[in-house]
Amino acid sequence: MLLIKNGHLIDKLNGLDGIADILIDGGKIVETGENLSAEGAEVYDASGKYVAPGLIDMHVHLREPGFEYKEDIESGSRAAQKGGFTAVCCMPNTKPVTDSAAVVKFIKARAEEVGLCKVYPIAAITKGMQGEELTEMAELKDAGAVAVSDDGKPVKSGGVMQRAIKYASMFGLPVISHCEEMSLMDGGVMNEGLTATSLGLRGISPAVEEIMVSRDIIIAEHEGLPVHIAHISTKGSAELVRQAKKRGVKVTCETCPHYFTLTEEAVGDFDTNAKMNPPLRTREDVDAIIEAIADGTVDAIVTDHAPHHIDEKRLEFELALNGIIGLETSLPLGITKLVKTGKIALGDLIFLMSAGPARILGLEAGEIKAGRAADLTIFDPNEKFTVDVSSFQSKSKNCPYDGMELYGKVYNTVLDGVVK
Amino acid sequence: MLSEKKDLLGIKELTAGEISEILDLAGEMKRVVLSNDKKLDTLKGLSVVTLFYENSTRTRLSFELASKYMSAASANIAASGSSVQKGESLLDTGHTIDRMGTDIIIMRHQSSGAASFLAKNVRAGVINAGDGMNEHPTQALLDALTIKEHKGGFKGLRVAIIGDVLHSRVARSNLYLLNKMGASVAMAGPATLMPKGVEALGCEAYTDVDKAIAGADVIINLRIQLERQKSALFPTVREYSARFGLNENRLALAAPDALVMHPGPVNRGVEMNSAVIDCEQSFIDEQVTNGVSVRMAVLDLLTRRKRNAAH
Numbered sequence: 001m002l003l004i005k006n007g008h009l010i011d012k013l014n015g016l017d018g019i020a021d022i023l024i025d026g027g028k029i030v031e032t033g034e035n036l037s038a039e040g041a042e043v044y045d046a047s048g049k050y051v052a053p054g055l056i057d058m059h060v061h062l063r064e065p066g067f068e069y070k071e072d073i074e075s076g077s078r079a080a081q082k083g084g085f086t087a088v089c090c091m092p093n094t095k096p097v098t099d100s101a102a103v104v105k106f107i108k109a110r111a112e113e114v115g116l117c118k119v120y121p122i123a124a125i126t127k128g129m130q131g132e133e134l135t136e137m138a139e140l141k142d143a144g145a146v147a148v149s150d151d152g153k154p155v156k157s158g159g160v161m162q163r164a165i166k167y168a169s170m171f172g173l174p175v176i177s178h179c180e181e182m183s184l185m186d187g188g189v190m191n192e193g194l195t196a197t198s199l200g201l202r203g204i205s206p207a208v209e210e211i212m213v214s215r216d217i218i219i220a221e222h223e224g225l226p227v228h229i230a231h232i233s234t235k236g237s238a239e240l241v242r243q244a245k246k247r248g249v250k251v252t253c254e255t256c257p258h259y260f261t262l263t264e265e266a267v268g269d270f271d272t273n274a275k276m277n278p279p280l281r282t283r284e285d286v287d288a289i290i291e292a293i294a295d296g297t298v299d300a301i302v303t304d305h306a307p308h309h310i311d312e313k314r315l316e317f318e319l320a321l322n323g324i325i326g327l328e329t330s331l332p333l334g335i336t337k338l339v340k341t342g343k344i345a346l347g348d349l350i351f352l353m354s355a356g357p358a359r360i361l362g363l364e365a366g367e368i369k370a371g372r373a374a375d376l377t378i379f380d381p382n383e384k385f386t387v388d389v390s391s392f393q394s395k396s397k398n399c400p401y402d403g404m405e406l407y408g409k410v411y412n413t414v415l416d417g418v419v420k
Numbered sequence: 421m422l423s424e425k426k427d428l429l430g431i432k433e434l435t436a437g438e439i440s441e442i443l444d445l446a447g448e449m450k451r452v453v454l455s456n457d458k459k460l461d462t463l464k465g466l467s468v469v470t471l472f473y474e475n476s477t478r479t480r481l482s483f484e485l486a487s488k489y490m491s492a493a494s495a496n497i498a499a500s501g502s503s504v505q506k507g508e509s510l511l512d513t514g515h516t517i518d519r520m521g522t523d524i525i526i527m528r529h530q531s532s533g534a535a536s537f538l539a540k541n542v543r544a545g546v547i548n549a550g551d552g553m554n555e556h557p558t559q560a561l562l563d564a565l566t567i568k569e570h571k572g573g574f575k576g577l578r579v580a581i582i583g584d585v586l587h588s589r590v591a592r593s594n595l596y597l598l599n600k601m602g603a604s605v606a607m608a609g610p611a612t613l614m615p616k617g618v619e620a621l622g623c624e625a626y627t628d629v630d631k632a633i634a635g636a637d638v639i640i641n642l643r644i645q646l647e648r649q650k651s652a653l654f655p656t657v658r659e660y661s662a663r664f665g666l667n668e669n670r671l672a673l674a675a676p677d678a679l680v681m682h683p684g685p686v687n688r689g690v691e692m693n694s695a696v697i698d699c700e701q702s703f704i705d706e707q708v709t710n711g712v713s714v715r716m717a718v719l720d721l722l723t724r725r726k727r728n729a730a731h
Contacts, residue, residue: 197615200532200554270533316531
């Protein structure tokens with residue numbers, strides 16, 4: 001038994017926003033309320049801290065199997081735990097690609113051995129992520145996959161995407177679309193615009209993303225089936241999703257802390273830690289993403305945690321790989337850039353980082369509610385700290401926030417009733 | 421001043437004063453280049469390495485001759501004949517050259533930002549001899565020297581830069597330099613070869629070449645960089661030449677004494693026809709001479725700190 005005393009509980013879905021206790025037994029939440037007591041229970045004093053449903057990041061790259069020099073399930077789990085996450089969903093661009101039950105089962109087994117957070121594998125939409133033949137989604141679902149995506153690559157063919165959305169729907173597997181119309185890329189490495197022109201770098205037009213967002217919304221609309229758009233980064237994408245939702249299309253979307261925190265100017269003097277895909281956009285886009293978070297267009301905040309070895313970043317800008325790590329800065333960036341600035345309430349941020357993704361994935365998680373697994377995040381949103389990448393648990397350090405002052409220190413997570 | 425700096429990476433970070441300093445010294449160097457006694461002791465005891473990841477005739481040769489005229493120990497590495505072929509990273513290649521006692525590394529590289537990256541990772545001074553589509557500072561400086569010699573200065577001049585602006589580091593470096601020196605710039609090229617937002621960098625931008633050339637005191641024509649195009653950005657060379665190429669009729673729209681310049685190598689009959697290349701207003705050959713002069717000036721200035729410290 002575990003009794004968490006005097007924490008400020010925050011859970012919008014269950015109307016929690018005040019100081020109370022949580023009693024946990026057998027890994028599950030028994031009850032919440034004031035002045036709870038239980039004989040023999042271990043007591044966690046959460047005075048002065050907030051207690052939220054365990055955070056869920058539905059878009060990370062843990063790199064195992066295949067790219068363990070960047071990250072592995074253990075180091076990724078440690079980073080997740082330190083960042084306040086009790087569950088992460090890992091993308092299938094591993095080696096081999098997570099397109100078979102064997103790989104899904106391996107990931108789950110390895111994550112359970114590590115035991116620091118729950119790891120839900122996302123399987124590929126197509127075999128080898130080649131964009132051609134659908135994976136065996138029924139078997140993948142049975143093995144433990146919670147969604148399908150060819151993340152990192154777009155599903156080039158509209159026909160394949162249409163079949164994927166239909167086929168996956170039989171098993172309740174969300175289809176997560178990485179939106180990129182490659183014929184418009186022309187070797188682009190950062191957002192198209194003044195900064196790219198001035199640095200002599202090839203630009204990526206917002207149209208690259210928006211064309212594909214439109215396509216997948218149209219497919220979902222005609223099929224009457226859901227689609228989830230990964231990492232939206234532009235004003236146009238936000239508007240496309242907003243309008244589609246108004247029409248009743250079953251579209252959901254996510255965005256990442258870097259799209260509400262940084263602009264293309266972060267590339268500065270060819271800083272490869274500001275290189276990701278989709279690229280950092282303009283101030284106008286950042287403001288539009290924040291607006292889309294505030295008005296409910298965005299359904300989840302995810303990190304797209306993308307560890308890369310220093311040798312893959314300490315390169316010419318064009319050659320450096322895309323992506324930044326995010327697990328250990330996500331909650332603080334949300335608090336600092338969205339809550340402290342008054343754009344959304346803390347309860348909304350927590351929702352977007354727990355119940356929001358749980359709802360998209362159909363997981364029974366993301367709520368502080370009797371009967372649910374006791375997965376919780378204990379943090380202080382008012383404590384300031386300085387980001388120090390050298391202290392990160394992730395194997396990789398490709399992070400553009402080093403030295404930044406942020407609010408929101410994570411103290412512990414509780415995983416199935418056990419304090420981590 | 422440049423003499424206090426380690427590297428020359430771009431025009432972007434130079435002041436008008438620094439540009440004038442280089443041009444003044446380049447004017448003096450030109451006398452050496454044109455004399456029968458092309459020997460200065462300036463770089464005696466120092467070593468200069470040219471590291472070229474892209475092909476080049478005139479830039480590389482002019483840097484090499486500039487080093488030799490100034491008594492440096494110089495060596496060349498072409499990426500195709502080195503460990504780069506074995507997959508060595510720029511970082512490791514840079515460290516290797518650095519540790520051989522090299523004082524100046526002159527690099528041309530296909531990636532924008534490569535010179536800045538190298539400069540941050542080596543002790544040697546770095547001169548950018550062209551990085552991707554970013555900058556080619558010594559080209560802009562030699563163009564400026566040519567303009568200065570024939571127009572007396574830059575204030576109030578109208579300079580047309582026409583052609584493949586999108587892929588051109590020469591266009592960018594020239595734009596920064598001319599803005600800093602008080603000239604106005606008009607860029608023109610097909611819409612598919614004009615970078616987005618280029619006006620915000622301080623120029624007029626047209627897709628009608630005639631509008632840029634009208635009344636221009638200087639026309640800098642850019643090479644069509646077929647090697648940098650990842651997809652067909654204009655239909656045919658024939659149409660390009662007719663619509664955007666510089667010929668006698670277009671030249672007649674410029675000021676009567678307008679200078680015609682081109683960074684070379686020229687695709688004859690594509691961006692410029694032979695009648696214009698060889699006309700009296702063309703200063704393409706003189707640009708080449710000025711290239712050596714400017715590079716001597718830059719080598720002199722960038723090594724001054726080191727040379728003074730040695731005394």
